[in-house]
Amino acid sequence: SQTIHQWPATLVQPVGSPLSLECTVEGTSNPNLYWYRQAAGRGLQLLFYSVGIGQISSEVPQNLSASRPQDRQFILSSKKLLLSDSGFYLCAWKAGLSGNTIYFGEGSWLTVV
Amino acid sequence: GQQVMQIPQYQHVQEGEDFTTYCNSSTTLSNIQWYKQRPGGHPVFLIQLVKSGEVKKQKRLTFQFGEAKKNSSLHITATQTTDVGTYFCAGAGSYQLTFGKGTKLSVIP
Numbered sequence: 001s002q003t004i005h006q007w008p009a010t011l012v013q014p015v016g017s018p019l020s021l022e023c024t025v026e027g028t029s030n031p032n033l034y035w036y037r038q039a040a041g042r043g044l045q046l047l048f049y050s051v052g053i054g055q056i057s058s059e060v061p062q063n064l065s066a067s068r069p070q071d072r073q074f075i076l077s078s079k080k081l082l083l084s085d086s087g088f089y090l091c092a093w094k095a096g097l098s099g100n101t102i103y104f105g106e107g108s109w110l111t112v113v
Numbered sequence: 114g115q116q117v118m119q120i121p122q123y124q125h126v127q128e129g130e131d132f133t134t135y136c137n138s139s140t141t142l143s144n145i146q147w148y149k150q151r152p153g154g155h156p157v158f159l160i161q162l163v164k165s166g167e168v169k170k171q172k173r174l175t176f177q178f179g180e181a182k183k184n185s186s187l188h189i190t191a192t193q194t195t196d197v198g199t200y201f202c203a204g205a206g207s208y209q210l211t212f213g214k215g216t217k218l219s220v221i222p
Contacts, residue, residue, distance in 0.1 A: 034209065042214070043201070043213065043215050044156070044201065044215075049209055090156070094210075100144055100146065100161060100210075101158050101161060102146075102158070102203070103158065104157070105155065106155050107154075107155045
């Protein structure tokens with residue numbers, strides 16, 4: 001069966017520090033991969049999605065970036081965090097073009113102080 | 114681009130009362146999906162509706178897809194404290210889902 005792992009689960013980072021969140025999917029190949037952000041008590045904001053290795057689409061311009069170095073690995077990064085980057089970050093996957101359902105990882109709580 | 118509106122944003126109900134959340138899309142959807150996010154957790158897939166006018170049930174939850182495939186609803190009968198959470202609808206596009214902002218349900222015991 002397919003599983004998705006996301007880490008770290010929580011982190012507290014100072015303003016201006018870098019960020020790296022990592023996500024891996026097991027049990028499937030060629031998935032579509034996604035990064036969402038959810039501010040406290042708010043909806044899901046799509047940040048990036050990827051349909052293949054090295055292919056990244058950005059939905060919201062900001063100081064975050066994403067990379068997909070391997071088929072089932074998706075990384076969210078920032079060179080310098082802002083206070084407004086605080087939130088709940090969710091990695092998710094979908095079974096390529098044939099699949100409709102998105103499956104979420106357990107999320108990473110980021111607090112920028 | 115595609116927009117999915119969801120109402121209400123918040124709903125407080127007494128345990129045992131019914132609850133409904135509504136979802137409207139600016140475009141016709143190929144399918145619509147519903148997710149539930151418990152407090153502190155991640156969204157979990159509940160169901161997918163594909164056909165015009167489709168109705169599906171999961172115990173006390175009833176999901177409907179409109180005839181025009183532009184709206185949907187989730188109805189919970191006789192809410193329980195375990196129903197607490199945020200319910201999201203999501204409309205399907207080619208590569209991604211467009212999520213509504215969710216309805217946060219609180220159940221007063």
